[in-house]
Amino acid sequence: MIIGVPKEVKNHEYRVAAAPSGVRSLVRDGHEVVVQQSAGEDSGISDEEYLAAGAAIRPTAEEVFAEAEMIVKVKEPLPQEYPLLREDQVLFTYLHLAPAPDLTKALLERKIVGIAYETVQLENGSLPLLTPMSEVAGKLSVQIGTHWLQKENGGSGVLLGGVPGTSPANVTVVGGGVVGTNAAKIALGMGASVTILDINLDRLRYLADVLTGRLTVLASNEYNLETAVANADLVIGALLVPGARAPRVVTKSMIANMRKGSVIVDVAIDQGGCVEGAYPTTLEDPVIDMDGVTLACVANLPGCVARTSTFALTNATFPYLSKLANLGFKKALTADPALFKGLNVLKGRLVCQAVAEGVGMDYDACSVADLED
Numbered sequence: 001m002i003i004g005v006p007k008e009v010k011n012h013e014y015r016v017a018a019a020p021s022g023v024r025s026l027v028r029d030g031h032e033v034v035v036q037q038s039a040g041e042d043s044g045i046s047d048e049e050y051l052a053a054g055a056a057i058r059p060t061a062e063e064v065f066a067e068a069e070m071i072v073k074v075k076e077p078l079p080q081e082y083p084l085l086r087e088d089q090v091l092f093t094y095l096h097l098a099p100a101p102d103l104t105k106a107l108l109e110r111k112i113v114g115i116a117y118e119t120v121q122l123e124n125g126s127l128p129l130l131t132p133m134s135e136v137a138g139k140l141s142v143q144i145g146t147h148w149l150q151k152e153n154g155g156s157g158v159l160l161g162g163v164p165g166t167s168p169a170n171v172t173v174v175g176g177g178v179v180g181t182n183a184a185k186i187a188l189g190m191g192a193s194v195t196i197l198d199i200n201l202d203r204l205r206y207l208a209d210v211l212t213g214r215l216t217v218l219a220s221n222e223y224n225l226e227t228a229v230a231n232a233d234l235v236i237g238a239l240l241v242p243g244a245r246a247p248r249v250v251t252k253s254m255i256a257n258m259r260k261g262s263v264i265v266d267v268a269i270d271q272g273g274c275v276e277g278a279y280p281t282t283l284e285d286p287v288i289d290m291d292g293v294t295l296a297c298v299a300n301l302p303g304c305v306a307r308t309s310t311f312a313l314t315n316a317t318f319p320y321l322s323k324l325a326n327l328g329f330k331k332a333l334t335a336d337p338a339l340f341k342g343l344n345v346l347k348g349r350l351v352c353q354a355v356a357e358g359v360g361m362d363y364d365a366c367s368v369a370d371l372e373d
Contacts, residue, residue, distance in 0.1 A: 001032075002032045002070070003026060003033045003068060003071075004033075004065060004067060004071045005017055005033065005073075006061045006064045006065065006081075007037075007039040008074050010075045010300055012300070012304075015042075015309050016040040016042075017072040017313075018033070018314060020053040021053070021314075022318040023035070023055045024053040026322065027055070029326055033054065034068060035058070037058065042306050043306045043309075043310040044307045065081075065084035069089065070091075070324060070329075071085070071092070072321055074093060074094065074303075074310075075300060076103055077091070077093075082110065086110065089110075089112050089113070090112070090113045090115065092321060093117060094117045095117075095118070097116070097344055097345075097358070098244050099245050099271060099273075099358060101360065101361070104359045108349075111348045113346055113347060114344045115324070115329070116243070116342050117342065118242070119355075120320065121338055121342075127240075127242060128338070132312040132315065135178055135182050137182075137301045138179040138267065139185070140302065140304060141179070141183050141301070142186040144296055146160055146190075146234075148263045149169070149233060149262075153294075154261065155263060156233060156260070156262055157261065160187065160234070162191065168193050169193070169234060170193050170233050171183075171192045171194045172232035173238055174220070174235065174238055174249065175197070175237070176196045176197070177198075177203075180236065181211075183236040184196055185211065189213070191214075194211075194213065195215075195216040195217075195232075196215070196218070197220040198217075199220045201219060204217040225249060226257070229258060230254065233262050234262065234263050235265070236264075236267060237274040238267050239268045240271065243352055244358055245358040248275060250274060250275040252276050252290070255291055255293050258293050261294075262293050263294045263295075263296065264290075264293060264294070264295045265296045266297045267301065269281075275297075281296070282298060282299075320336075330372070340368060343366065346370075349364040349366065351366035
C-alpha cells in the first residue's frame with residue numbers, strides 16, 4: 001500500500017501524523033510512504049529523518065494525495081483539501097464530524113473511506129486514539145487557564161495555589177474522564193481547590209480515591225453545576241460523548257453569575273463545545289469575552305506542544321495504521337471490532353449513528369458483513 005502523510009494546514013497545527021519509527025516499520029513491511037516536504041519540521045522531525053527511515057519526500061500536498069491509497073493525518077481535512085480526496089481513498093485521522101455538517105457532506109460526496117481516531121473504541125469503552133491527546137489537552141487546559149487568569153491578560157488576578165494567608169483558586173472541572181482527570185491532577189498539584197462533576201458515581205468514587213489535595217467530587221446535576229460554576233475562578237469543560245456532539249451544560253445564565261475576570265477553557269470544543277455560545281477559536285485569536293468572563297476555545301490545543309503530542313499520538317495510532325496497511329481496510333475493520341467503530345463514512349454512506357444524529361443526516365447502518373467480499 002502507498003501511505004501518504006501530508007503537512008497539516010489547520011491554523012497553528014504543528015503535529016504530524018507519522019513518526020520516522022512508524023515509517024521504518026511500514027517500509028519494512030513492504031509499503032511505500034510518501035511524506036510532504038517539511039511535514040514534520042514543527043514537531044522537530046526533519047525530512048532527512050523520514051528519508052533515512054525509507055520514506056519518499058514530495059514537495060506538495062497535491063502529489064501526496066494523488067499517489068497515496070491511504071492518507072494519514074492529525075486533523076480533519078479543510079476545504080482546500082476536499083478536492084484532493086478521491087473515491088475509495090482511505091482517510092485515517094481525527095474527523096470530529098458530529099458538529100461539522102459541511103465536512104461530513106464533502107466526505108460523503110468524495111466517496112472516501114473515513115476512519116476517525118476519536119471513535120475507535122475498545123470493548124471496555126475506552127478510546128485508545130483519543131486518550132493521549134486528551135491527556136495532553138487536560139494538562140494544557142490548566143496552563144492555558146492560569147495564563148488568562150493573570151490580570152494583564154484580562155483575568156481576575158488569582159494565583160491558582162494562593163500563598164499562606166490567602167485563599168487558593170477554585171477550579172471546577174466538568175467531566176471526570178481523561179481530560180478532566182488530567183486537568184484536576186495539574187490544578188491540585190498547583191494547590192488549587194478543585195471540584196469535579198460527573199454523572200458516573202463510580203467514576204467519582206475512583207477519583208476521590210486516587211487524587212489528593214483540596215478535592216470535592218459532586219454528582220453532575222443542574223443545581224450542583226450552577227453552584228460550582230458560580231464559585232469558580234477557572235472552569236474546565238471536559239465532557240465527551242464518543243462520536244457525538246458534546247452537550248452544552250454550562251449555560252450563559254451560569255456564566256453571568258461568575259465573577260468578572262474568571263476563565264473557562266472549553267476542551268470539548270472539537271465536538272461542538274460544552275459551553276453555551278462557545279465556538280472554535282485559534283491561537284491567533286484564542287478567547288471570547290462573555291459577560292466579562294474569558295472563554296478559551298482553541299480546537300487543536302495539543303498542537304501547542306507539538307513534539308510531545310506527535311509522539312504520544314503516533315505511539316497510539318501506529319498499531320492501527322499498520323493493521324490497515326498490512327490487511328487492507330476491509331480485513332482490518334473486520335478483524336478488529338475497536339477499529340470498526342472508527343468507521344464514520346464509507347463510500348458515500350454515513351455509517352456512524354452518533355455523527356448522523358449530530359449533523360442531522362440519515363444514518364446508514366453498516367455491519368462487518370457489508371465489508372466482506
